[in-house]
Amino acid sequence: MSVLVYIESEEGKFKTASLEVASYAKEVAQMLGTTVTGVTFNTEDVSELATYGVDKVLKINNSKLKNFNAEAYADALKQAAEKEGTKVVVVSQSANSKYLAPLLAVHLNAGYASNVVAIPEGASPFVVKRTAFTNKAFNFTKIDTDIKIIGVSKNAFGVKESQGAATAEDFSPNLSEEDFSVNVINVDKAKDKVTIADAEIVVSGGRGLKGPENWGMIEDLAETLGAATACSKPVSDMGWRPHSEHVGQTGKPVAANLYIAIGISGAIQHLAGINSSKVKVVINNDPEAPFFKAADYGVVGDAFDIVPKLNEKLKEFKAKNA
């Protein structure tokens, strides 16, 4: 019966998004009067998970699962769900979770709701609130199937600590050859760089920065804040920045704690994608820029003057508050 959570990790460290979905699962489990089972892949020490509401950990250790493989991971999670008699599976909305959840939904014959932002309104009917129209609206979705999968949006619920201990047991799902028919040839991942998906703070630059040569100050500011860098669509289309930094309705969604927009006008497509960030700051020399209507804090002025100054002041602030 227990609520099953797919726990993602990288180099043995749990993803914050997974601690958030574990916290979410705990609350769902309490609502349903059951417990939380977390499934981990190739992580040794799982004791930390108890702090976030996990009661039992199924540890999968399999060298074939070293690289993420959606089909194989989905198959493993399906078998874990069957073993636990699970009625609710909770996943994050990371790239990997979004990849495997639809496969898992078909394999478990489960209804799946993605981009969920709140705890289900009740157990029966089972209704969840999710974002739709790229954050321009919310939609209440009723899941009718016996087994349900919930994809929880980043930062929608928060990481919550709870008390308790977790038991751990090894779990070896039976994986078939077909599970490995998509093969990873190469992984190209920036080391030591905060990703937009994981970042608490995102510093984003637009066409107002005039050219790629001016991104030094954006990167400096991001470094001071421990932030990821992002950009508006035209900036990536012109090749000033890589596509992977394009955020907005047709790019990556941003659900950070703090989003700082520099030289970005605030077009509807841009705002749609970043709107679920908690606090938004805009720096723009045009007081009429639409972004000022969407932001919490704003500075009207020249980015080339403001950003380096802000960076210096933040460094002082960080030094004092360290």
Place this chain on the structure above:
Amino acid sequence: MKILVCISHVPDTTSKINFTDNNTQFDTNGVQFVINPNDEFGLTRAMWFKEKQGASVDVINVGGPETEPTLRKALAIGADSAIRVNTPATDGFQVAKQLANVAKEGGYDLIIAGRESIDYNGGMVPGMLAALLEANFVNTCIGLEVDGNEAKAIREIDGGKETVSAKLPLVIGGQKGLVEESDLKIPNMRGIMMARKKPLNVVEPVDVTVHTEAEKFEKPAPKGAVKLVDPDNLDELIQLLHKEAKVI
């Protein structure tokens, strides 16, 4: 190579989002519908395969007659024929089931869908379709080459990218990167004329058990006014972010 491109018919990105019937229906009044942007990148990649490697390209949509102009646009861009499954799209699983039913008959080598559609943002149709067809699946696909029976795809991952190989039949969830923005084609007059003569087949839906139902909608609460900080007083901004917003 036989390619099927799944086309979602979505409101233009600038549309005002409103609801009717006691907030249970999306208000289509005055809304312009377009090919879902993620699907358009995929369609353009399909046209590339057609031109460079030889392929037939069918496009498909699950929806009522009102989606036909969107399919005609895809034909004008260069698809050979279109299929409309004659039923409103109600959730990701229902759409995937309808698509799978047609795709099974069609014997496609490559099925290109979009990572997500920009209306309901479900992000589930491509994966569910692949699972129903027992085909290989690559999501958030930003690069795709096909050589004989083998595909090499680049997938965007959090913080980087991954190159994978897989045999056909393959389903992808595509996005920008499959082709560049500048490669997108605006249909020309000739394309539009030809599209009128291309086949648009309407097929009837199969029965599907309901998995999820969209019940009602709600708009986000209106936002409070922005607090402006003087550019000569950036310390104030830092204090606000620290003490008031508590984000640094």
